[in-house]
Amino acid sequence: MRQPTILILATGASVIAHALVLSLPGWPAHVGIEPPVLHATLVVAEPKPAVDLAAVAAPPPPVVREQPKPRPKPKPSPAxxxxxxxxxxxxxxxxxxxxxxxxxxxxxxxxxxxxxxxxxxxxxxxxxxxxxxxxxxxLKGFNVTGWPERGSIRFRVHLGEGGFAVGEAQHEWSHDGKRYRMSVAVRTTGVVGMFRSFHYAQSSAGSVGREGLKPERFSVEQSRKTPASAEFDWDARKVTMKRGAKERVADLRPGDQDLLSLWHQIGIVGAVSGSTELNVITGREATPSAVEVVGPEKLPLPIGLLDTVRVRAEARNGSLTIDIWLARNYGMLPVRIRVVDDKGEVLDQQAVELRLSPPGSAGDEPAVAGSGGERAEEGMIELRAEDNAFAHPTIGN
Structure with a gap:
């Protein structure tokens, strides 16, 4: 019985001791009294905005009533x-x-x-x-005297509406005012080239006259496919197309072009009367097509923003549509070529490098397309993508 009594007495003594300590004048017992003063000042600040709001709320009704009084109708009435x-x-x-x-x-x-x-x-x-x-x-074109005697264009090739880059195309041409030669070679690059190597080449050769280009031979080579060619006989008005053992003959009309010479012919002679009917010769067939001028366009390209004329060649049977953008300040050269087939597949070529001989160089020995010799590089006018880092390729239409 003594132990519980001792514990009770000890507990009571502890409570009394703590009470005495807390009651000492030096103990900070009134720290929590200050916040209520702050609350009081906040409460006083609230009625002031309330009075202002009430004063502001009163004016709107008279303003609304004043609007109908001035009737501006009599002023327009002298109408x-x-x-x-x-x-x-x-x-x-x-x-x-x-x-x-x-x-x-x-x-x-x-x-x-x-x-x-x-x-x-x-x-x-x-x-x-x-x-x-x-x-x-x-539409009138500029005749053959305005066509640069030689040059080359390197294109970046995009596939599909999304513009997925699949390769590059190198196009070269040369002429001396009487004869011309041109070629284009397409190859896959980047990731696509690593998984599937692809090569496609076209070449065209013929004469140059007042009516522009007259192709005499056109050829097509493609990976894993039989080469194709077309022989033009302008005297007989016939074109013979061969692919392996297969041979086809079609009629020729003045102005007919092969798939490659068409790129330059439109810029040389234009499309008279707004629309021109001609046959576009491939390695397999002669396709009746209509060529028309879509109109002038400011075209952003990797080589810069160019003034162009957009021309469209559309097969009458709907099998192919080719849009060509011709650079007005650079010899009406093709700087973008967009091809859409009957299945909706899109192949878009956009210039990333342009080289052409300056005006007045007709006396120079014409370079052979594909030679790439130093003589062909001297005095060339050049546009390159790296010189226009802020230019972006145009995707879609």
Whole structure:
């Protein structure tokens, strides 16, 4: 019994000791009293915005009532111009007497709108006429004297609407005013080239005259496929296409081109009368096609922003559509070629490097397409993608 008594006495002594310590004047027992003062100041600040809000809330009603009082209708009412257009009386009978008042105000607005519309309508034909003049100038071409005697274009090849880069194409040409030669070679690059090597080449050769290019021989070579060729007999007006043991003969018309010479022919002679009918010769067939000028376009390319004329060659049977962008300030050379087949597959070639001989170099010995000799490089005008780092390729239409 003594132990519990001792514990009780010890506990009581401890409580009394703590109470004495806490009651000492030096102990910070009133620290928590200050916050209520802060709360009081916050409460006082609230009514002030409430008074301001009440004062602000009062003005809106009179402002709303003042708006209907000034009736601006009498000012537009001197729109006696309503009397001028006879169209108002014609519409009034169908609306009824009550409708005349309602129609009068819109009629004034319609008269004003009609006054504003004519300039816009007049401006459109002017713009269209300007576009037609530009297109008409482009339709005429510039004849063979404006065609650079030699040059090369390196294209980046994109596949599909998404513009997936699959390879590069190297195009070269040369002429001396009487004869021409040109070629293009396509090969896969990057990841695609690692998994599947692909090579495709075209070549065209023939004569040059007032009517532009007259192909005499066209050939096509492709990986894992039989080579194809086309022989042009302009005297007999026949073209013979061969692929292995297969042979086909088709009629020739003046101006017919092979698939490669078409790139330059359009820029040399243009498309007369807005649309030109011709046969486009491939290694397999002669396809009747319509060539027309789509119009001038500012075209962003890896080599820079160029003024171009977009021309379209479309097969009559819908098997192929070729869009060609010709650089107006660079000898009407093809700087973008977009091909879409009947299945919707897209092959888009965009120039990443352009080299051409300067004007007045006709006396120089023409370089052989594909030779790449030093003589061919001297004095060449060049555009390169690395010189235009901020230019981006155009994907899609």
């Amino acid at each position: 006696r111009a309503v009397e001028a257009p006879p169209a108002v009386p014609l519409t009034a009978p169908s609306a009824g007497d009550a409708g005349e008042i309602a129609i009068a105000a819109p009629a004034a607005a319609e008269v004003q709108a009609a006054d504003e519309v004519p300039p816009a309508v007049d401006a459109a034909p002017v713009a269209d006429a300007a576009a037609e003049l530009v297109a008409a100038a482009d």
